[in-house]
Amino acid sequence: MLLQLLSLSVVFISGISAEYKNYDGIYARLSWRKLEAEAGSYFIDKDSVENVKTNLASNNITYQMRDVNPQIFKVRRRRDINGAITINDVNNRYLSYDEQMQFLNSIAQQYPNDVKLQKIGNSYEGRSLTAVRIGDDGSSKPIVWIDAGVHAREWISYNVALYLVYTIVSQPAYQDLLNAVQLVVVPNTNPDGYEYSRTNDRMWRKTRSRFSNGRCSGADANRNYPFFWGTQGVSHSQCSEIYCGSRPQSEPEVMALTNAIQREETRIKGYIALHSYGQEILYPWGHTMRTYPSDVQDLIQVGKAMAAAIRAVNNTDYNVVNSGDGLYPAAGASDDWAKSRGIKYSYTIELSPIDDYTGFSLPEDRINQVCREAFQAIQVLMIEVRSKF
Ligand code: ARG
Numbered sequence: 001m002l003l004q005l006l007s008l009s010v011v012f013i014s015g016i017s018a019e020y021k022n023y024d025g026i027y028a029r030l031s032w033r034k035l036e037a038e039a040g041s042y043f044i045d046k047d048s049v050e051n052v053k054t055n056l057a058s059n060n061i062t063y064q065m066r067d068v069n070p071q072i073f074k075v076r077r078r079r080d081i082n083g084a085i086t087i088n089d090v091n092n093r094y095l096s097y098d099e100q101m102q103f104l105n106s107i108a109q110q111y112p113n114d115v116k117l118q119k120i121g122n123s124y125e126g127r128s129l130t131a132v133r134i135g136d137d138g139s140s141k142p143i144v145w146i147d148a149g150v151h152a153r154e155w156i157s158y159n160v161a162l163y164l165v166y167t168i169v170s171q172p173a174y175q176d177l178l179n180a181v182q183l184v185v186v187p188n189t190n191p192d193g194y195e196y197s198r199t200n201d202r203m204w205r206k207t208r209s210r211f212s213n214g215r216c217s218g219a220d221a222n223r224n225y226p227f228f229w230g231t232q233g234v235s236h237s238q239c240s241e242i243y244c245g246s247r248p249q250s251e252p253e254v255m256a257l258t259n260a261i262q263r264e265e266t267r268i269k270g271y272i273a274l275h276s277y278g279q280e281i282l283y284p285w286g287h288t289m290r291t292y293p294s295d296v297q298d299l300i301q302v303g304k305a306m307a308a309a310i311r312a313v314n315n316t317d318y319n320v321v322n323s324g325d326g327l328y329p330a331a332g333a334s335d336d337w338a339k340s341r342g343i344k345y346s347y348t349i350e351l352s353p354i355d356d357y358t359g360f361s362l363p364e365d366r367i368n369q370v371c372r373e374a375f376q377a378i379q380v381l382m383i384e385v386r387s388k389f
């Protein structure tokens with residue numbers, strides 16, 4: 001049965017041959033007998049291009065096809081394995097999960113008054129999920145909650161979160177803001193998926209959980225939140241990129257995040273999920289189209305203020321759009337769930353780049369600018385929260 005088909009984009013990789021193992025599963029999903037045509041990108045190998053074209057045409061499926069830079073599969077190895085991880089690393093390269101944790105530990109040691117690391121749970125494969133609490137002085141001031149990297153291949157999001165932690169605690173200018181607004185940052189919400197994307201399949205998106213009788217691993221954690229779960233823009237088949245899991249919060253990562261947020265939800269006034277790519281600031285609701293919260297004007301207004309702050313850095317354009325209308329409806333995402341819990345300013349930010357060719361593979365020499373831009377947007381949200389609560 002054909003699900004609602006929004007935009008199917010088929011991507012092929014020149015220079016990677018058919019036996020490239022990571023692509024078997026992905027190609028299999030385009031098998032024509034049980035075509036589950038879902039919106040999204042599919043990766044196929046170069047040798048399959050003609051075959052895929054023929055089959056798409058005979059199924060009357062509209063699609064775009066493009067070549068992808070094979071560079072995206074190359075992960076730069078770290079030169080100095082023993083040195084401490086510093087902000088230089090965060091600004092210039094993508095880090096492993098262990099390196100991210102080392103960085104956070106060293107920040108926590110350097111700024112013991114401002115930074116507390118809190119373990120909020122474990123990933124499916126047993127990696128620690130860490131929340132960085134900044135400016136937590138035991139008071140009940142409002143909180144802005146930022147999480148990153150629920151989609152494994154969206155590497156820039158991790159660096160943005162780490163840069164945020166470092167910058168806000170290391171620069172005295174932000175102390176005033178931190179006195180009024182607390183920040184909680186979860187820099188890596190999907191460590192298993194991220195490590196898998198670094199070492200096995202650069203385009204991995206999901207978690208790495210195994211389901212009973214499963215042929216495929218992982219669920220899309222951003223379809224696994226308990227709000228209109230399993231309705232639109234999701235798939236119930238395990239091999240799909242947008243598999244919503246076996247039930248709401250089936251993913252331990254989602255369970256940990258929802259528990260942690262709910263523990264202090266009355267204080268959380270701002271929420272941003274950092275994703276890439278597209279240069280968009282998305283506001284709810286996103287589980288369906290043309291449905292908005294009653295305070296949508298407030299969300300748009302603050303969204304535009306965030307976009308303006310980004311533009312002021314280097315003229316980069318971020319569009320402020322409703323996630324269901326502007327992107328595509330997708331139920332069970334964290335932003336909608338956060339909004340449903342009463343967190344007023346809830347967004348998903350799709351970071352740079354904007355172009356499909358670069359896509360998830362933002363070159364490392366652009367990391368710093370994206371971090372500086374996103375930092376300004378997050379600062380704006382904190383300032384808005386300070387003035388309104
Ligand atoms: N790219 C994100 C995703 O597909 C966007 C989510 C936006 N939010 C939403 N509720 N649809 O997961």
Ligand code: ZN
Nearest residue numbers: 151154275276
């Ligand atoms: Zn994403």
